[in-house]
Amino acid sequence: MRRIGVVGAGHVGLVTAACFARLGHTVVCADNDTDKICRLKKLEMPFFESGLEDLVKGAVRKSRLLFTSSVAELAKKSEIIFIAVGTPTTLEGRPDLSFVEQVTIEIAKAFTGIKKEPVSEKRPYRLIVEKSTVPVLTGEWVKRTFELLAPTGVDFDIAANPEFLREGSAVHDFFHPDRIVIGTENVRAKKLFEEIYKPIQAPIVFCDIRSAELIKHASNSFLALKISYINAISRICEKVGADVEKVAEGMGYDTRIGKAFLRAGIGYGGSCFPKDVRAFITLAQEIGVPFRLLEEVEAINREQRLVVVRKARELLWNLKDKKICVFGLSFKPDTDDIRESPAIEIANLFLKEGAKIKCYDPKAMDAAKKLLTGVRFCRNPYEAARGCHLLALLTEWKEFKALDFARIRKLMQSPHIVDGRNFLDPEALRKLGFVYRGIGRDI
Numbered sequence: 001m002r003r004i005g006v007v008g009a010g011h012v013g014l015v016t017a018a019c020f021a022r023l024g025h026t027v028v029c030a031d032n033d034t035d036k037i038c039r040l041k042k043l044e045m046p047f048f049e050s051g052l053e054d055l056v057k058g059a060v061r062k063s064r065l066l067f068t069s070s071v072a073e074l075a076k077k078s079e080i081i082f083i084a085v086g087t088p089t090t091l092e093g094r095p096d097l098s099f100v101e102q103v104t105i106e107i108a109k110a111f112t113g114i115k116k117e118p119v120s121e122k123r124p125y126r127l128i129v130e131k132s133t134v135p136v137l138t139g140e141w142v143k144r145t146f147e148l149l150a151p152t153g154v155d156f157d158i159a160a161n162p163e164f165l166r167e168g169s170a171v172h173d174f175f176h177p178d179r180i181v182i183g184t185e186n187v188r189a190k191k192l193f194e195e196i197y198k199p200i201q202a203p204i205v206f207c208d209i210r211s212a213e214l215i216k217h218a219s220n221s222f223l224a225l226k227i228s229y230i231n232a233i234s235r236i237c238e239k240v241g242a243d244v245e246k247v248a249e250g251m252g253y254d255t256r257i258g259k260a261f262l263r264a265g266i267g268y269g270g271s272c273f274p275k276d277v278r279a280f281i282t283l284a285q286e287i288g289v290p291f292r293l294l295e296e297v298e299a300i301n302r303e304q305r306l307v308v309v310r311k312a313r314e315l316l317w318n319l320k321d322k323k324i325c326v327f328g329l330s331f332k333p334d335t336d337d338i339r340e341s342p343a344i345e346i347a348n349l350f351l352k353e354g355a356k357i358k359c360y361d362p363k364a365m366d367a368a369k370k371l372l373t374g375v376r377f378c379r380n381p382y383e384a385a386r387g388c389h390l391l392a393l394l395t396e397w398k399e400f401k402a403l404d405f406a407r408i409r410k411l412m413q414s415p416h417i418v419d420g421r422n423f424l425d426p427e428a429l430r431k432l433g434f435v436y437r438g439i440g441r442d443i
């Protein structure tokens with residue numbers, strides 16, 4: 001078993017730390033947010049992620065997982081160090097890598113004072129791994145920075161091991177990935193990865209660091225492309241009277257296309273796709289290979305937010321002073337994450353048009369309060385629907401399917417539903433007297 005360090009206790013870092021601890025390694029997880037670390041020490045989770053709390057509690061109880069706000073402490077205790085800090089987008093659309101740089105500096109400086117040992121085995125060795133989504137060539141920078149600042153007595157390798165975890169199913173995804181991608185420069189690093197990922201059944205793609213970095217860009221952008229593709233198809237479906245759900249089903253059975261990520265709706269959101277697509281476009285631009293296909297992916301995604309507002313207008317005429325109830329605020333179900341959530345954007349568009357908003361989300365209301373002002377947050381969906389002219393379903397939480405829509409019909413002032421995720425049963429709702437509009441299936 002190895003001593004592993006994970007810098008960053010966000011969605012990627014904390015899940016990675018807890019899962020490696022579950023595999024039996026001793027893991028230190030660091031974050032510069034001291035408040036977050038204090039709460040984690042008290043076993044309070046900083047965000048909701050299915051299965052994570054039990055994993056963290058179990059690992060802490062067995063003393064396999066500890067938290068610190070000191071990267072230096074982590075660097076001294078860990079042989080393999082994953083960097084999983086945030087890479088927010090700058091105004092120019094580039095990822096801000098200053099946190100990655102800062103962490104690299106702190107790791108390097110943790111070894112200040114170490115003298116070069118004559119016997120090489122005695123030299124401390126560190127494998128420093130990029131885990132955050134970073135642009136291609138970041139590995140070079142991490143290496144140069146470490147080489148420059150770490151004392152010569154420290155031996156090290158750099159590697160890239162991009163993560164493909166999805167929020168909401170991140171713990172499951174860690175233990176059951178489609179593949180593991182590892183970019184290394186030598187056999188020593190490769191062997192360590194083979195050892196720590198041994199219990200996981202998945203193909204491992206070993207490659208150079210740049211290719212590993214690029215696999216992450218290319219994968220997220222391709223998934224975003226699939227979503228924008230089906231959303232573009234949904235617009236055509238609406239014009240010609242076809243059903244996008246059937247079109248997607250018919251396409252998806254072709255194994256070359258696959259069923260996944262062909263759900264039409266209000267467009268992709270979250271902390272990854274919008275940022276990653278933008279970063280890839282900017283990077284391609286900067287290296288002189290403009291990626292116009294991705295620019296279109298982004299444009300379609302932006303426009304998709306407006307579809308729900310247009311549909312609401314078609315049903316209600318003016319939105320000013322109309323009461324709209326919004327079901328779902330998180331960027332997707334099973335998470336309380338509202339970063340780049342299309343639902344929040346759409347709620348704000350309604351507000352701009354003068355509508356009165358009542359909303360309900362099973363997990364994301366506390367977070368949403370910071371981004372939505374002048375909105376009524378309701379304790380349950382029925383309270384949210386009461387007196388409204390239109391219901392907009394914007395996040396497909398399972399519990400929305402089980403609602404008593406006959407009751408909702410009676411509570412509402414007028415029976416209009418815009419289903420931004422094609423989640424509800426149009427026929428059943430129409431039978432109850434609702435006027436139903438989905439995305440690309442209003443036939």
Ligand code: UGA
Nearest residue numbers: 163164165166167227261262263267268269270272331332
């Ligand atoms: C995404 C990737 O799926 C992960 O593999 C990757 O590790 C992660 O980004 C990352 O880079 O960190 P995530 O952002 O958690 O994961 O969420 P997804 O499940 O991929 O959904 C992203 C967005 O696309 C959501 O807003 C979702 O509603 C939307 N979506 C997804 C659609 O509109 N249609 C679909 O068919 C699928």
